Amino acid sequence: MKNPYLPELATITKIIEETPNIKSFQVVFNDHEKMKTFKFEPGQVGQLSVFGVGESTFVINSPPTRMEYLQFSVMKVGEVTTALHELHEGDQIGVRAPLGNWFPYEEMKGKNILFIGGGIGLAPLRTLILFMLDNRKDYEDITIIYGARTPPDLCYKDDLKEWESRPDVNLILTVDNEYPGWDKRTGFVPTVLNEVAPKPDNTIAITCGPPIMIKFVLQNLVKLNFKDDQIITTLEKRMKCGIGICGRCNIGSKYVCKDGPVFSLAQLKDLPPDL
Amino acid sequence: MTELGFLKKENLVEFLKELATKSVVYVPVADDDVVAFKLFQENSTICLDRPANIPPKTVIFPQYETLLTFTFSKKEEQPDKIDVKIQEKMDFKDTVIFAARPCDAKGFTVYDRVYKDSDIPDPYYVGRREKTVIIGFSCPNVSPGCFCTAVGSTPSDKEGSDILMTEVSGGFVLEPVTEKGKAVIQSKFIEDGSKYLEEAQKKQEDVKNKVKNPFKKAGKPQISQEKFNDDSFWELALSKCLSCGACTFLCPTCYCFNITDENKIWEAERLRSWDACMFPHFTLEASGHNPRPTKFHRFKNRVGHKFLYYPEKYNGVLACCGCGRCIRYCPVSVDISKVVDELSDTNSENKTLTSNGGEA
Amino acid sequence: MSVDKLKDAVKQILNEVDIVIGYTEGFDKVHATPLFINTQDKVDQLIWDQRCVHNLASYLPSLKRKKVGVIVKGCDSRTIVQYIQEGLINRENVKIIGLPCSGVISLKKLLKAVDFANIDDITFEDNGNVNVKTEKETKTLSLMDIAPDKCKTCQYPTPLIYDILIGDPIKSDKPKESVYEDIIEFDKKSLEEKLAYWQKVFDRCIRCYACRNACPMCVCQDSCIAESREPHWISQRATLTEKFMFHLIHTVHLAGRCVECGECERACPMGIPVNTLKRKINLEMKELFDYVPGVNPDDKPPMYTFNVDELKIKEHKIG
Numbered sequence A: 001m002k003n004p005y006l007p008e009l010a011t012i013t014k015i016i017e018e019t020p021n022i023k024s025f026q027v028v029f030n031d032h033e034k035m036k037t038f039k040f041e042p043g044q045v046g047q048l049s050v051f052g053v054g055e056s057t058f059v060i061n062s063p064p065t066r067m068e069y070l071q072f073s074v075m076k077v078g079e080v081t082t083a084l085h086e087l088h089e090g091d092q093i094g095v096r097a098p099l100g101n102w103f104p105y106e107e108m109k110g111k112n113i114l115f116i117g118g119g120i121g122l123a124p125l126r127t128l129i130l131f132m133l134d135n136r137k138d139y140e141d142i143t144i145i146y147g148a149r150t151p152p153d154l155c156y157k158d159d160l161k162e163w164e165s166r167p168d169v170n171l172i173l174t175v176d177n178e179y180p181g182w183d184k185r186t187g188f189v190p191t192v193l194n195e196v197a198p199k200p201d202n203t204i205a206i207t208c209g210p211p212i213m214i215k216f217v218l219q220n221l222v223k224l225n226f227k228d229d230q231i232i233t234t235l236e237k238r239m240k241c242g243i244g245i246c247g248r249c250n251i252g253s254k255y256v257c258k259d260g261p262v263f264s265l266a267q268l269k270d271l272p273p274d275l
Numbered sequence B: 001m002t003e004l005g006f007l008k009k010e011n012l013v014e015f016l017k018e019l020a021t022k023s024v025v026y027v028p029v030a031d032d033d034v035v036a037f038k039l040f041q042e043n044s045t046i047c048l049d050r051p052a053n054i055p056p057k058t059v060i061f062p063q064y065e066t067l068l069t070f071t072f073s074k075k076e077e078q079p080d081k082i083d084v085k086i087q088e089k090m091d092f093k094d095t096v097i098f099a100a101r102p103c104d105a106k107g108f109t110v111y112d113r114v115y116k117d118s119d120i121p122d123p124y125y126v127g128r129r130e131k132t133v134i135i136g137f138s139c140p141n142v143s144p145g146c147f148c149t150a151v152g153s154t155p156s157d158k159e160g161s162d163i164l165m166t167e168v169s170g171g172f173v174l175e176p177v178t179e180k181g182k183a184v185i186q187s188k189f190i191e192d193g194s195k196y197l198e199e200a201q202k203k204q205e206d207v208k209n210k211v212k213n214p215f216k217k218a219g220k221p222q223i224s225q226e227k228f229n230d231d232s233f234w235e236l237a238l239s240k241c242l243s244c245g246a247c248t249f250l251c252p253t254c255y256c257f258n259i260t261d262e263n264k265i266w267e268a269e270r271l272r273s274w275d276a277c278m279f280p281h282f283t284l285e286a287s288g289h290n291p292r293p294t295k296f297h298r299f300k301n302r303v304g305h306k307f308l309y310y311p312e313k314y315n316g317v318l319a320c321c322g323c324g325r326c327i328r329y330c331p332v333s334v335d336i337s338k339v340v341d342e343l344s345d346t347n348s349e350n351k352t353l354t355s356n357g358g359e360a
Numbered sequence C: 001m002s003v004d005k006l007k008d009a010v011k012q013i014l015n016e017v018d019i020v021i022g023y024t025e026g027f028d029k030v031h032a033t034p035l036f037i038n039t040q041d042k043v044d045q046l047i048w049d050q051r052c053v054h055n056l057a058s059y060l061p062s063l064k065r066k067k068v069g070v071i072v073k074g075c076d077s078r079t080i081v082q083y084i085q086e087g088l089i090n091r092e093n094v095k096i097i098g099l100p101c102s103g104v105i106s107l108k109k110l111l112k113a114v115d116f117a118n119i120d121d122i123t124f125e126d127n128g129n130v131n132v133k134t135e136k137e138t139k140t141l142s143l144m145d146i147a148p149d150k151c152k153t154c155q156y157p158t159p160l161i162y163d164i165l166i167g168d169p170i171k172s173d174k175p176k177e178s179v180y181e182d183i184i185e186f187d188k189k190s191l192e193e194k195l196a197y198w199q200k201v202f203d204r205c206i207r208c209y210a211c212r213n214a215c216p217m218c219v220c221q222d223s224c225i226a227e228s229r230e231p232h233w234i235s236q237r238a239t240l241t242e243k244f245m246f247h248l249i250h251t252v253h254l255a256g257r258c259v260e261c262g263e264c265e266r267a268c269p270m271g272i273p274v275n276t277l278k279r280k281i282n283l284e285m286k287e288l289f290d291y292v293p294g295v296n297p298d299d300k301p302p303m304y305t306f307n308v309d310e311l312k313i314k315e316h317k318i319g
Helices: A032-037 A079-085 A119-134 A157-165 A189-196 A211-223 A265-269 B009-022 B102-115 B123-130 B179-184 B194-210 B231-237 B295-313 B336-343 C003-013 C040-045 C074-086 C107-113 C176-187 C191-202 C210-214 C240-253 C263-267 C275-289
Strands: A008-019 A022-029 A045-050 A054-059 A070-075 A092-099 A112-118 A142-148 A170-175 A203-208 A231-234 A262-264 B005-008 B024-031 B034-039 B064-074 B082-088 B095-100 B132-137 B163-168 B171-176 B190-192 B257-263 B267-274 C019-025 C032-037 C068-072 C094-098 C119-124 C129-134 C138-142
Touching (some): A054 A092, A092 B082, A119 A142, A119 A211, A203 A211, A211 A265, B005 B009, B009 B095, B095 B102, B132 B179, C003 C040, C003 C094, C019 C094, C068 C074, C107 C119, C191 C240, C240 C275, C263 C275
Parallel strands (some): A112 A203, A142 A170, A203 A231, C019 C068
Antiparallel strands (some): A045 A054, A045 A092, B005 B190, B064 B267
16 A cells, blocks of 8 residues: 655755745656656645655646656745755755646637736646646637736746747736836736736636635636636645645535645535635 | 354453453553553453543554654765655554444544545555454443434444444353454353343343434434524534634544654654644644634534535545534533534435535 | 522623623533523523533633623632733623632532432532432432532632622631642652652643633633644654643643633543642742732732842842
């Protein structure tokens, strides 16, 4: 019987400082064979171990189409994330992955895709964006609305630059307030969503960000006539086991770690409001 | 499997001694009036006349256990880097739980669906569970707050036991339930028990008739979704709750846990320890956000888990065996059976509800 | 005292406050349970007798933003006095209904007295007799034989602070010296004996924190050292070391603050005499600082103040 609690040893090959409190870690399994055979789907998560400190859950934000490494982005907020931030390239961590479900990208084929992200909430969207760009012909228009508190708080600045330059991606960036040197939009993401007012026809909207942002984005999407099954979000909860047992990440009978983290608004409406 | 055995009362200790030569044997022991399952010793003050304060889930799902150990060493070629060796701690011994009350034995079946019969089984639980023989003990009487018959069980329910033992005059009738149980009563202390069958059945029936049903409506409780989602109900019903973990830690079906790393200098271990959905830390996120911020949210989830969410996943089976401990030992007498009764759907016929109120 | 007088008082007070906390029938004949009354129609559920063991004052800090009426016994009133000393409640938001009390039952002692039989009925007589009907027998017990230890040496049968007192004040007939007699006696044991005793009883601890959550003076709330990871004081192992550590820190945090309501011990589902530790340290505080918690609202707890010269601590005297 496989031990689901046993992490795979991995080495940090690169650390990218995304923002003042977010770092991205590129890791490869020490076992090269495992790296070659590792399979996951966009949206799935992993548990990262700092041995002796603990585990924490992060989405794999590199796409399965680019398997040189797995990338995780970590905001420094608690015990494990602080310990992760103290690590260096070449250090050992543990990885339990992949866990959870994924974005229904097959069902999205032939559709317009609207991504709405806030802060580090771009991480789970990034894996799907890159996956779709690597399979660009399968999808129609791709629009990305992304915001953060200030310009330095925007994640994946290299990606943003690339997406901005691509003619087949419509990237709309915003920060909360005016900022020296910022000449793009200002305002909260849900407000910018209203301004952009994307059409719901043949479109799937995917959103992730802080709980309060998600709440208003969902409301605004409904107002823009998006149907519940056209709206997808990916949730974050405190998790421990990652296999739907330990009991803390449930919303009703669904466990975010196993049955999620990806839910359509239609699915969420069937669950108690414990977000 | 009907080969009934009979164990004379005076042979009880000898029988346990014999079991203890082959297995680790846990028995309910009274110490300062507190009954708990402890390792059998010849002078153990075995207590059969009232249920243990804490169920024998401690044997298969201990309060804490080491899942993994980590050993650190400096990399020789690169002394600023650390190598990690991970070891799994799995060393499970043949074990017997003697005189588990039927509600406690049944509690393990609630665990089984989640830990054993799932697509991702838990090897620590399964390891212990498979090596453990459970000798159930038909309740000789009822206890304050217990309500097993109202949640689809009886004080002589065999589900979860490998053997069911019933006290009759002069000894105990042992009814094997599984092959594992059958093997255990191959002992020189066990005689043929068929002539005691009638007495045992009568005793079981007598006790069963004494169990109180706290629910106004017959049949398994059906929770009304409308009442369940009414926050004001919870605020009033739970004002007195202290948000401690007594109810969950004493519950034979509560299985939530925490995983933490505990560090020494050159080694560390990853522990699993009991956790309780009634604790605010349980769901508190590092950002400070808590999806279940108050005791009302937390108790709602606790009741939801036992009476809605678990049944939704597992064919309508409730995650409550009616042992009554959470009622009996609650410092302020929060009564889950009363809460469920007040939530029950007085309009509906008996049908299984999903958590959104639809029919399963 | 008739319970009707109490109900009348609560009906009155309910016009001025959001909630009144009292007692009602519990799940069986021997249990009362706290009752939160927010509407007049619930007043009739009130009961008052020797089963009303809970310290209802404990709920006050969590209801600080509301106007609350609370029913207190003499011992419970010390909690309110201590809350006032420590600034944990707004006195003007609390209406205190005081009830003189000559003792309550200890469930644990009662069950032991009837050999853990199921109790079908229990009645209380004015002369201190308790009639208990079990499946097997009907027994008359003396209340003081089945009362918690705190009742046997009770110095404050009448609440020390109240807005309304229902019933005639009762004067304590228990000698002052008796309060810590059991602690002094226990202390005479050898260190080895005491260690063995505490090892035995704390081995049972399941870290459910019922003692902590039932304690009216535990103010760290959700930041308890027992669960905190930052800083990381105690591991989640459940060995004696962790259990001792938690209980001793709980004890030390209550030095000169514990109002000896005994809720910690009453709440413990594993029958651990946790109040003994707290009373031991209170005895020390009494001897050192001549301070008794929860008696005078104008006092300051000794651990809240610092004097270079402590009259009773000679070795700390400077010069």
